[in-house]
Amino acid sequence: xxxxxxxxxxxxxxxxxxxxxxxxxxxxxxxxxxxxxxxxxxxxxxxxxxxxxxxxxxxxxxxxxxxxxxxxxxxxxxxxxxxxxxxxxxxxxxxxxxxxxxxxxxxxxxxxxxxxxxxxxxxxxxxxxxxxxxxxxxxxxxxxxxxxxxxxxxxxxxxxxxxxxxxxxxxxxxxxxxxxxxxxxxxxxxxxxxxxxxxxxxxxxxxxxxxxxxxxxxxxxxxxxxxxxxxxxxxxxxxxxxxxxxxxxxxxxxxxxxxxxxxxxxxxxxxxxxxxxxxxxxxxxxxxxxxxxxxxxxxxxxxxxxxxxxxxxxxxxxxxxxxxxxxxxxxxxxxxxxxxxxxxxxxxxxxxxxxxxxxxxxxxxxxxxxxxxxxxxxxxxxxxxxxxxxxxxxxxxxxxxxxxxxxxxxxxxxxxxxxxxxxxxxxxxxxxxxxxxxxxxxxxxxxxxxxxxxxxxxxxxxxxxxxxxxxxxxxxxxxxxxxxxxxxxxxxxxxxxxxxxxxxxxxxxxxxxxxxxxxxxxxx
Numbered sequence: 294x295x296x297x298x299x300x301x302x303x304x305x306x307x308x309x310x311x312x313x314x315x316x317x318x319x320x321x322x323x324x325x326x327x328x329x330x331x332x333x334x335x336x337x338x339x340x341x342x343x344x345x346x347x348x349x350x351x352x353x354x355x356x357x358x359x360x361x362x363x364x365x366x367x368x369x370x371x372x373x374x375x376x377x378x379x380x381x382x383x384x385x386x387x388x389x390x391x392x393x394x395x396x397x398x399x400x401x402x403x404x405x406x407x408x409x410x411x412x413x414x415x416x417x418x419x420x421x422x423x424x425x426x427x428x429x430x431x432x433x434x435x436x437x438x439x440x441x442x443x444x445x446x447x448x449x450x451x452x453x454x455x456x457x458x459x460x461x462x463x464x465x466x467x468x469x470x471x472x473x474x475x476x477x478x479x480x481x482x483x484x485x486x487x488x489x490x491x492x493x494x495x496x497x498x499x500x501x502x503x504x505x506x507x508x509x510x511x512x513x514x515x516x517x518x519x520x521x522x523x524x525x526x527x528x529x530x531x532x533x534x535x536x537x538x539x540x541x542x543x544x545x546x547x548x549x550x551x552x553x554x555x556x557x558x559x560x561x562x563x564x565x566x567x568x569x570x571x572x573x574x575x576x577x578x579x580x581x582x583x584x585x586x587x588x589x590x591x592x593x594x595x596x597x598x599x600x601x602x603x604x605x606x607x608x609x610x611x612x613x614x615x616x617x618x619x620x621x622x623x624x625x626x627x628x629x630x631x632x633x634x635x636x637x638x639x640x641x642x643x644x645x646x647x648x649x650x651x652x653x654x655x656x657x658x659x660x661x662x663x664x665x666x667x668x669x670x671x672x673x674x675x676x677x678x679x680x681x682x683x684x685x686x687x688x689x690x691x692x693x694x695x696x697x698x699x700x701x702x703x704x705x706x707x708x709x710x711x712x713x714x715x716x717x718x719x720x721x722x723x724x725x726x727x728x729x730x731x732x733x734x735x736x737x738x739x740x741x742x743x744x745x746x747x748x749x750x751x752x753x754x755x756x757x758x759x760x761x762x763x764x765x766x767x768x769x770x771x772x773x774x775x776x777x778x779x780x781x782x783x784x785x786x787x788x789x790x791x792x793x794x795x796x797x798x799x800x801x802x803x804x805x806x807x808x809x810x811x812x813x814x815x816x817x
Contacts, residue, residue: 337379337388339395345406348394352423358391358448359421363407365398367680367717368415369652370433373602376646377437384441390448391420398761399714407760411485420447427487429454430480434558436599443478446471454479458488461504462497470510476501477510481517492529495521499532512546513556519543520563523570536571540578543567547589557593561606564590565613574618583614590614594633601637601646605653608633612660622661630661638670648678655687664691682711682721689728698732702739705729709743715754716762722747723765730776737785744773744789752796758806758813766813774815783817790814 340348345361352359364371378384396403398415407413418431429447432440450471457472480486481494489497498518505511518532519539525531546552553560564586572579593599593607608630615622622630634654641650651674658667671688675681689704705728712721726743729736747769751757758766777786797810 336385352392360391361419363412364416367683369649371416372645372648404759405756473510477513523566544585547585553589564610602649682708723769741785758809770813
């Protein structure tokens, strides 16, 4: 979820920040280490004890807001946040005014806390009032300047975004511009957000854009409404939109350099989706809209004032636009992509930023049908990265694109073997099993071994059936059920089912995890 829309589909982000220093020390040079760890050495006083209840008690007794960061060591957008926001002196200064809690998805009890606070995608950042009421979910995809503006507004507000939403939808005229800004910059794309039912997000955003005073906030809400409608999931209500009118308004917004820059996360993250949603293939309207996107995206790709990852996102969006109607990237486009990607990647030395930049760079190359170049970049990064297993997964995806099934599952297996942390290993193990079933469905021996390995680790993991863990177990279980729907793999299925049953049986009857455990795999 937590990255630009074109990239997030390939993603979907091991201890608290104080314990990250040791395993990362090898990967960080002295300069990068000083920058990346500014918040640890005399900077941000992150709560490292994993005692979230105590942190909330401290927030209440000190009458300070609480800032909760939920992330993972490997996740590219999380590393982007560390490299561009958490190390800024402005953020460090602001942290004196709240209780900063750093919760890594692999830390003890993290997944249970995630269920409590409704956080799943990495990164998620929430600001709470001293009494524990959620003020807002901060956007993880905007640039650092906008992020700090949103954080400042959230720290100074007396109302939560939920309160402002109620007033806005009721037609209340007392809302200030700052209230509208927080509504416009809320993480509406977070499936775990609690403002409205997920099915109502597209309709709500469009209504807010109509109610908001004219200006940048109204434009941002409108763009978010279009994006939500274009990416509506099954069951979501899609508002009635005049697509020709929307296309004209979108072209006008893209032509405004300030609007495009202020909404770079949407401009760089939704080009292909919105173009496909609003226009007909090979129509004059699509040609005009695509041209407008490309002008705006080229400016963003060339803008040194924004992060390297955001510049790469603009390049990725241009590639996606080119391929929208089934065309292949031209030699000229491939040459331009290779040049831009190389310049950006070679200009990145910070270890955290590289995790984000190399991920986007490899994705851009792969999407431009430059798989060999993508592989070369990823393989070179394996020795430098603090989380090489993330790049091994991408190498597997590249092999899959080539039709190299054996190579793909071998990379998925390597990634699983190299993964660190209980939640991370469960995610990578689940992905490995899914990859095996998709690419080598007749290899019962290997599939059984992989599933058995995942379940063996599951049995040793405390709070194993919460939040992200639950989601990946569900995904793996559904895949196994589909694999055995005709009963051809019944022997293997029975073995792994028996293994899971024994894990479920050991859970206390009053433990909510027991019911979850029993639904991971279908009965037969």
